[in-house]
Amino acid sequence: MDVHRTGVTAITPLRAGPPPQPMPPTRFRATCERILASVDRVIDGKADASRTALTVLLAQGHLLVEDVPGVGKTMLAKTLARTIDCSVSRIQFTPDLLPSDVTGVSIYNQATRQFEFRPGAVFANIVIGDEINRASAKTQSALLECMEEHQVTVDGTSYAMSEPFMVIATQNPIEMEGTYPLPEAQRDRFMARISMGYPDEAAEALMLESHQSESPLLSVQPAAEASEVLGMIGTVKSVYVSDPVKEFTVALGRATRSSERLRLGASPRAVLQLLRASKARAALDGRDFVLPDDVAAMAPTVLTHRLILDRRAAGAGLTAGGVLDAIIAAVPIPSDGAARLRRQD
Template identity: 50%
Template sequence: MRNQMNPQIERIIQNIEKVMIGKRTVAELSLVALLANGHVLLEDVPGVGKTMMVRALAKSVSAKFKRIQFTPDLLPSDVTGVSIYNPKEMEFQFKPGPIMGNIILADEINRTSPKTQSALLEGMEESSVTIDGVTHILDKPFFVMATQNPIEYEGTYPLPEAQLDRFLLKMQMGYPEMDEEMEVLNRAQKTPPIEELEPVVSLSELKQLQLDIKDVYVDETIKRYIVELAQKTRTHSSVYLGASPRGSIALMKACQAYAFMYNRDYVLPDDVQYLAPFVFSHRLILKSEAKFEGITAEEIVKRVIARVPVPVQRLVK
């Protein structure tokens, strides 16, 4: 991309890159989700640096970082927090759970029971949790990065489609390249650099950034392009259920954040094309025939993009 990045965002990314090697794309996309007030679903195997990524992000924006390791026996109260009777005070005292943070890593979300999953997902959707009849407003910004292990199926509770819809983006971390991995080893010999990270953006600045992206202009032509893409996923022959209007909104918001990141106050079709696979693929339900053929949702989104013409002229009204 030719455009210069927004300086504040550039600083965050550079900060993350101090500890994460070769993961600029993931950092960018995570920031897109953070700026667009969305959440991220990371689908990857353990040990590729998901936690590191989230912690680095949290540190860079001086946000409260919390981590929840989901296990089959985790209870909703373990996520949201619990009221405990304090004999000294003679009353129940609320002990906030890990959800009461700014940036939360929900590790292996598919390993816990749906009940616990919904406790997190409710918080993600409503920005609040209700415990013992008391509604607790969550901190702002509130950003969840959930991970899902794609290879283990025994004893997992795959997220239902409706809940997958809550995530703005879904992406893979991927293994590092040869050189990158060697550099990782080099750094691991010394003290973990994560401890030395300094915040580069204050929380209030981040909130301001989240407000700013709403001003990014989305032209009618672009909106139409987004809607056409969404509609094409609905009519695709391999798709059982296409992207919902919520998906179209998510794509538009992600595009706004992405354009803002690159210092633009308007959205390009390039942004749409780049982000659409991340936004749409987890929202599609494929037909079983397509699954048998080994077609992935990402491929379908790419085919849809190839089929919808890019708007290059003003709409004729």
């Protein structure tokens, strides 16, 4: 087990906190720019990935970063965590990691003659779960409750996680020996999955330059406070979603379920998370309403890791991403007025 912790996490029993106050649009934009700028200073040429990561944070989701070793998965997670002035913990998942290591454990205090709760690694604003597929199913599932419900229940007592709360998990798709692939249910809890991909030539050269002396991570200064992030989350929540966009989101989800090429389509939770992610994207784009473009743009990131290809489609060499792209291109955009000229077939 390997847990690093930075920052201080307040452990509070479960109670409903006041809803975060939305941040005004101008400050929202400025803060976003700041965060993205400082992430991009460390992660060269991965603006898309960092933007998606911020989107997921603002949409109160969790992020799964999946790629081969050494492309900066952990680096991205750490940098994002550092740009926000909040508590961060990192769990290196191993087969012998126990659930209590994640959630925490009650220990009998001799002095007070009482059981005392020792919080686990999950009690932080941003939790980085490295190589999550190396932990046993039991430990993985311990993370489930935390991710979904933002609370930990130990010995019958529930403890609320501090807000904002985000799990950034990485996994390595290559090395399958001794791993426990995330079950569908658990994959469904991650709002989005991204791949880092290799940096391009220039970015790689730049990386060699910047990483020569010391880790650029150390130079990262927090760009926003946790309370600010809460305000931004409030802004995202207040983004307006019109009926046509809702219809489009639902139609997209249903299209994945009825597709002959998919064995498993998007769950209603996936549809919900897709809309949340779209709202965050709209807010990041400076709008207070969601466009079908937002939904269509977020759909591959949000939905692909939840889809399971039909055996025949997989045999034909299709990928879930390709099938989803085809579905997005085929679902008509609902519209009140103007689409009368289009072929509705």
